[in-house]
Amino acid sequence: MIPAAGVAACCVAARLDWPGPLRKAGAEPVWPPAGLALGAVLVASRPQRRPADRRGAIFSNLGHRLSAVRTPKEAAQIILEVADALWQWDACVLDLCSADLASVNPVLCIDTINGRRTEIAPAANSAQLSAIARRALESGPQLVLRPPEAAFPPDVFPFGDKTRPSASMMYVPVRKDSQAIGLLSIQSYTPDAYTQEDVNTLQALADHCGGALERIRAEAALSESDERLRMALAAGKMGTWTRELGTPGRVFWSPELEAIVGLQPGEFPGTEQALYEFIHPEDRELVRRAFEKAIEIQSDYEVEFRFLPRGRPPGWMLGRGRAYYDDAGKPVRLAGVAIDITAHKEAEQEIRRLNAELERRVRERTAELEATNQELEAFAYSVSHDLRAPLRAVRGFSEVLLERYAGQLDEEGQEFLRRACESSQHMGRLIDDLLKLSRVGRSELRWQVVNLSALAGAIAAELRKADPGRAVQFVIEPALRAEGDERLLKVLLDNLLGNAWKFTSHRPEARIEFGFTAQPEPAFFVRDNGVGFDLAHAGKLFGVFQRLHSATEFPGTGIGLATAQRILKRHRGRVWATGVVNGGATFYFTLPDTRDFEL
Helix, strand or coil: CCCCCECCCCCCCCCCCCCCCEEECCCCCECCCCCCCCCCCCCCCCCCCCCHHHHHHHHHCHHHHHCCCCCHHHHHHHHHHHHHHHCCCCEEEEEEECCCCCCEEEEEEEEEECCEEEECCCCCCCCCCCHHHHHHHHHCCEEEECCCCCCCCCCCECCCCCCCCCCEEEEEEEEECCEEEEEEEEEECCCCCCCHHHHHHHHHHHHHHHHHHHHHHHHHHHHHHHHHHHHHHHHCCEEEEEEECCCCCCEEECHHHHHHCCCCCCCCCCCHHHHHHCECHHHHHHHHHHHHHHHHHCCCEEEEEEECCCCCCCEEEEEEEEEEECCCCCEEEEEEEEEECHHHHHHHHHHHHHHHHHHHHHHHHHHHHHHHHHHHHHHHHHHHHHHHHHHHHHHHHHHHHHHHHHHHCCHHHHHHHHHHHHHHHHHHHHHHHHHHHHHHHHCCCCEEEEEHHHHHHHHHHHHHHHCCCCCEEEEECCCCEEEEEHHHHHHHHHHHHHHHHHHCCCCCCEEEEEEEECCCCCEEEEEECCCCCCHHHHHHCCCCCCCCCCCCCCCCCCCHHHHHHHHHHHCCCCEEEEECCCCCEEEEECCCCCHHHCC
């Protein structure tokens, strides 16, 4: 970098002590501690060069000094102190490069302003590389000597004192094992201040420092990684531990593990006895056996146990680790992680409690349903036996009256008796349908592959036989099969096809189809060209006793579609319908393979 015309500089924040007053631009000077050998005020004369033996003495102590530093800025302070001992300079720059050498991170940038060395804060373009800086990284050391009164070149980024460019500049890459990791520049306002020999010496200095800078950068990355690990351990309520197997068998806990058990960092005594004191007495033998097992199996292991934290109730911990061995195969230590799983265990216990509560409620509900079913069965028995006898008597006596005493009754009296007979017949059909609906919900399903096409053909034949005077075209897709209870599926198709037969009775050329479609979803269907229905009333189709047409227009009890829906629910299928008034209707139903979910 050149003052007022140098490469972009990047500075890592740290304190730098100089022998003269060092200050930020625009701030009061800060005088360094006594004892440093750098000059603070520079003269305009040509910098003095040190003899070769002096350079050797300076280099010999450099490695020892760099081994003690911990930040790039501390290293930069030493490097520039050495550079000042070799050549007095007016400005300097030390950058660390990105991995792709496309940009730099500033470490230190200094310029001489009003006769005093001043640290320059990074600018917005500090990460960019000037043309000369890029040449130094790509081609090696660069020496730039400008004539007096030279102007700023167009490919530089001025910094510091922007009223004058540097006259003499040395740029060298900082290398580690021939790989550029940074950039060092020493500059002077004095013309012809440096020679090629000086550039070579500066390159030797930069190479000497490359290893230290790479070490510092690696340590910084490791420290950052450790900090992220500590944050992850704390967030996950985890800690690490090591147990030495020799004598006296020390135990080491990470600060995160100490925090889990309620200790301050470094408070754990580090003994095996102290370790077991934090484990629940009933689980100590379990942990001992786990340690022994880890050594025996020579592999990873884990164990869950209760622990006794300080200041709060007992918790649960998951220990994971493995044994480590020396070259002779002797186990020397156990190490791993410990995870506080108290919240997880409490959640498990709550889930078990909720499951037990749910199972209790299910048992109670099941018992209630069984009692209800028993009541329904008793009701069905009463309907089938107790109600049928008086219903037959009403119908029988009405028919006898019509047959024997019709001549003694006027027309109105005879109509009353005929209505009584018809109503008793309708009531009988209602009882039959209710009994069928009740049996659909109680009977055990017997699963098998059912030929639905064959069932539909048989039902069509029965319908034609019952009403041979009707001209109805049946279109039945062949070889349609599904898995289910054959008896119930016959009742299902009987209701759907019978429904279509009934509502096409007013069509001179009726058409009824049974088939399978993949759209909008895979489903069987029964389609007719009958009177149809208004989709606004589709929700009423499958309710018990729900009818969209009057009994005088289309006879029925209003139970058939409810029965079909109940059969499909028992098979874990579903049924729905579409229709248009006077445009026919289509009933769709699905029969998934759900034998394991029988209701």
